[in-house]
Structure formats: structure tokens, C-alpha cells
Amino acid sequence: MKIMWTYIVAGLTIFGLMLLVGIGLRASQAGWLPIDTGTFYSLLSLHGVGMITAMAIAGLGLLWYLVDREIKLDERVALLAFAFFAIGVLSVIVSVVFGHFGALWTMLYPLPFVGTTWPAWATGAWLMGVALVMLGFMLICAQLLGAILRQYGGLGSALGVDYVFRRKAFEAAGKHPPKPQIFAATVVSIDGLIGGASGLLVGIAMIAHLLDPHVAIDPLWAKNLTYQFGHTFANLTMYMAVAGIYVALPICTKREYHSSVPLAVAWWGTLVFVIIAYFHHLYMDFVQWPIVQYIGEISSYLAAVPVVVVTVFGGLMLIHRSGMKWTLGSMFFFAGMVGWIVGGSAAILDATIPLNVDLHNTLWVPAHFHTYLLEGVLLFILGWVFVALEQRAGSASNAVVRWIVGLGIFGGGAIFLIPFYVAGAAGVPRRYAVEPAPGPFWAGIATIGALLVLVGVLAALVEGIRLARKPALSVSQ
């Protein structure tokens, strides 16, 4: 539990700080807050990398705990990984706050090196920071994967291959398939190691280029690797948090979430296709091989749809007529599944080539990933936190608190997100400090929505502290 809470509290703290930065950025785009363009791009860089890292740290804490419940893990390794995260985050903050690095979280080559307004050391600090975060992430992935391999005796068993293809013999032998959260952990670990390898390679190439400009880098190669790691890393934050559904919903509904053949096969799809779905970010790169553009489109559907459908359907079946109480924990999980579907659908629309022609690099893109992270990953994390706190205290929040939190995070969230979609559909480009019309109008609406989200988050924080301070329910009660 100590590791889980360390990671989740750290992740949510970074989230809170990045939320404030994000509100400032939207207010600036609305013309309500004067921020010069250099500072804007520095803060946007910090906000992007900070939010994804925050969700990854919190999600990893949850996933680590869920695996630790099944297979004993060494806490010291998780603490070492946490140290990498902490130093990495500090390095990124130094790069942005003191060095004014502003090449955004994608740090696409040659942007961090050509025509920069920040010193070279800031680029170095940024690259080192991201590399350390990636190293911490890979350390946890390797720890989880190794533990799973030891427990199940190999990758095939951990992925339920025997269970799917030789089910009668498997069940006749009295064996049980891996629990659903183990599928999530296996997929996150493998894809995390592959994505991390891409990230480290392009990061090392850029560090080499920084130290020795004679080291050339192929820009298309760098973009492929950057998105392979970046898209995979961002995507996996969801799959870390999704593992919480399989354990928390059974607590809320008093029903078990079983592994099934469709669930196993759906996770296989995610395993294979998440790492190649990133090609949809390169549709406009005409020098890219045409075949990979088609692979990008098909993979985008196959990575997300099966596991969303199976998991959410299973979740709804658990909830249906279960008499589940609507506490903050169960509300967050239910709303998180809605956010996962909405954000995922918006992502798939953007990954569909005829639609991408209009939506590529418009505000539609942040629309989908803000939905995915804010109304998906974050809600699963908060859901887990509140289910744990409610279990521990043996009580739930009252209706007034639920309404305040719900209106703030879900209602304010909708007011925050819809302007991204509308402005994106209208063709307003993403990553611009000064947006063309109707961008500023919608940025104003989004700022109001984000402030409401902040109110909801603060209410949840106060309620979380209140529940945490209540004496733990004893077993006899």
C-alpha cells in the first residue's frame, strides 16, 4: 500500500500543478491572461509532459499494487524507479523554469536545436529529464513483467494462450486463466519496454547531437521513434488505470470480474496494435511509406475497440441490477468508462484518414486526449482512491459532496472539453499561443469549464482528506 499511495499522491500532486498551468494557458489563448509567446510554449511543454507523467506515475502505482496483491514484488525497486521519476521531473522543471525550453513534449527533431530561444543546456536538461522518467517507467515495466513470467512460467501462460486455444484441457487440469488485471499488467509491461526502447534511442541520438552536432539525425526516423514512444506511453496510462476497473468494480458491485476468452483476445489486440497505432500521427508525412499509413489506421481501431468493448460491457454487466451504491468511487469508475469511450471514439475518428485530412493537428487532437486523460485515466485513478478510502472508513460521501464533485469534474469537464472539439472541427490549429477565430472565444468557454473542474478537484481533495482521517474500519465491523 505504501508504494501505491506514494505513486498516486505524487501523480495527483503533479496533476494538480499542471491543471493550474493548463488553466493559465487556456486563459491566455482567450486573451484573458497576458502570457508572452515564449513563456506560453515553455509552459505548454511543461503541461504536456507533466500531465502524461502524472497520469503514468499514478497509474503505475495502481498497477504495481494490483500485481503485488497476486505476486510479491520488491518495494525497493519501485522506490528506485520513483527516484528516477522524481529526478527526471525536477530536471524537466529546471529546463522549463530556468532554461525556458519550449519545443513541446514531442521535442520533434530538429525543433530543440534549430532557431531556439533557449540555451543548449535547457535542451540537455529536458532530454535527461525525459530519459530518467522513461528509465523509471521501464524499470517498473521490467519488474512487473519479470514477476509475471516467474509466476506463470512464461509469456504464453501469462497471456492465456492455453486457456484460449486448449480450453477444455486447460480447465480439466484444474487451471485458471490469469486475472484480468494481469492481462493489463502484461500488456502494459511489454508495450512499455518497446516504447521505452524507442524513446531512449531517439533521446540518446538527440543527446549525441547536442554534444556533437556532427552526429546527424534523420528527421523522419526521429519523428517515427518519438511518436512510437510518446503515443505508446500516453496510451498505456489508460491501460494501467483500466486494471483498476477489474478489481474496484467487483468491490462496488459485490460480483466477480472473470477472465474470459474475449477478454484475453481483446488484450492480445491491444498488445500488438498499440505499438504500431502511432503511424496515424504521420499521415501528413508524404515521405512515409504508404503501407504504414494503412497500418496506422487499422491498428488504431484494433488497439482500442476490442478491449474497450469487452471491458466496458463486462463492467456494465457487473453493475446491472447489482444494487451498487453510487458513491464517489463508483461514480468515478462509471464516468471514467464513459470518458474512455468518448475520448477513444474521438481518437479513432481522427485516425480515420479521410477525416484526418480535416482534423490533423487541429484542436480536435487535444480534445480527444484531454477527454481520454481527464475524463478517463484521472477518473479511474480517483475512483480507485475513493473506493479504497470508502472501504477503509466504512462510509461514503454525502449527496451534496457528490453533486459538487460531479458537477465540477464531469459538468465542468464537459464545458472544458466541448470547445476543443468545436474549435477543432472548425479547423483551429493546436499548439498556437495566439489562435485564429473562433479559437479565442472557445478558449474562454474552456477556461470557465477548467475552473469548474478545479472546483470539483478541490472538493474531491477535501473529501478525500476527510475520509482518510477517519479511523479505519476494524475487521469485526
Add this chain to the structure above:
Amino acid sequence: MSRRGVGFVILALTALAALVPFIDHQAELPIWQHHLLHAGLMAGGALAGILITARPRGSAGGSGFWLLPALLAPMLAMFAMWPSAYNYFELHPLGHVLEHIVLIALAYITTAAAESYAAGLGWLIGGAMIFMAVAAARGFGVTFGNGS
């Protein structure tokens, strides 16, 4: 021959291949080909590390701290494949051979350390490392007409 025996044979053959610069010191390879040859040497070292260290499937496994060398060694290997150093190494066979030995050793450490933590993990982390080495041939120190 036992699995460990095969591992030692592969390691010996890879070490022999690392000596090629002593024989052919006029070679001037493009960087991308050089990267691929290094990837081949690393594959030999990685395979030897797995075969020599491998535990039985499902066995208890070692300390989690084996993961640190398993993850740091591939990073060091990528730094050892510093492209602008290749010109120097092509003129200095001893340095070139030493570079090869370092790459093989790092690849060996990667998979041996991963296998020491958990049986089967060496294949996955070793595979990720070879992916890095092969992928380097497409853009680390080289461009393919897409600007620079």
C-alpha cells in the same frame, strides 16, 4: 551439447567476429551498415547471455536490482555506437576491436542480468535492445534524403 555449452560457443564465435578489424583494416563502411554489423555482434552477445544464464521457466528468480544493469547496459551500448566515432575506429583497429568487445559485453550483461531476475525476461529486454541497435541504422548518424 548443453544449453550453456551452446552459449559459450556463440560467445566465442561472436568474440572472434569482433576481431575482424584486425584483418580488414581498410574497410570504410557507411554508418548504417556499421550499425547493422554492431547489431549482429550484440545479438551474439545477447544470445550467449541468455543461454549461459537462463533459469528454468517459472523458477524463483533473483533480486530485482538485476534490472538496473539490464536496462542501463542497452543505453550505454547506444552511446558506444556514437556514429561520428566510426571514422576514428576505422583507422585504429585496436580501438575498433575494443569497441566491439564493449558492445558484446554490454549485450551479454543486458540479457544475463534480465535472466537472473526472471526466466524469459532476457528474450524480451534483449529483443528491445536489438531493436534499438537495428533501428539506429535508419537514422542515428545517418540521413536518407529527408533533410538534416
